[in-house]
Amino acid sequence: MPSSADLHIHTFFSDSTSSPQEVVGEALVAGLSCIAITDHDIVQGVAPAIEAALPHALEVVPGIEFSSEFENCDIHILGYFIDCQRGPLLEKIDLFLDARMERMKQMIMNLKGVGIDNIEFEEVCALTQSRAVGRAHLATLLLQKGWVPNMKSAFEKYLGHGCPGYAPKYKQTPFEAIELIRSSGGVAVMAHPMLTQKDELIPRFTAAGLKGLEVYYPNCMATVTQFYERIAQKNGLIATGGSDAHGKAKSYTYVGKKTVPIEVVEHLRRARAADQGTWL
Secondary structure, three states: OOOEEEEEEOOOOOOOOOOHHHHHHHHHHOOOOEEEEOOEOOOOOHHHHHHHHOOOOOEEEEEEEEEEEEOOEEEEEEEEOOOOOOOHHHHHHHHHHHHHHHHHHHHHHHHHOOOOOOOOHHHHHOOOOOOOOOHHHHHHHHHHOOOOOOHHHHHHHHHOOOOOOOOOOOOOOHHHHHHHHHHOOOEEEEOOHHHHOOHHHHHHHHHOOOOEEEEEOOOOOHHHHHHHHHHHHHOOOEEEEOOOEEOEOOOOOOOOOOOEEHHHHHHHHHHHHHHHHHHO
16 A cells, blocks of 8 residues: 555544544554654644554654734634744744633633523533643633534634634734744644635735645535646646544544645655755
């Protein structure tokens, strides 16, 4: 069987229900040769995944997924082969996590203002193994406490933009995210552009140092995938992909559901090496 990689996986250090060890186990069952741990704004899950994979022929790429905002649009930037031990990344992560905690407190206060008074900050924090609390954790509690029938409804009724529970996140532009990834020894890739739907910005991101585009994403029609293959080729970007697995938190996907050939990992590695002379 050809070697393959899943380059978009989360752990319970952000908003997944799976531990790094469980992710590694699922990757081995799926027959993968490589995975990337790409938690939101945190790298705490990388080291335990690498340790769990050591006895096996499984490569773990150190990664991260940064939220950013531009022109009132939420844009996610993935970073691969980042240095998790030193550099500006760790200092910035602390800032992001502090901002996440404050945002969560504000969202809970907002919900109390519309009568949802049985959700406490400590309950939200208990749903993750780190300070990377987010709307998915709050949505889980809204569901568990009977305020909504499903996770989608939690976002549509309470937690989405313009909804009563929403609070703005820490403002980082995609350009800042790309620069942070590069200055941390990594290579930047735009996550799930088919969800972002800001294709006109891709050339600008490319000029700022973006090296890849997440073309292969779960549950996409072939025509959508082909459309983003052409955009990646036009902009000279590496076409990457992954499952965006979140354990039981996302029922539509799982580790290994969407993969790319192992050669994609080598393309990213070479792109990183070519960029290091300027940034490291």
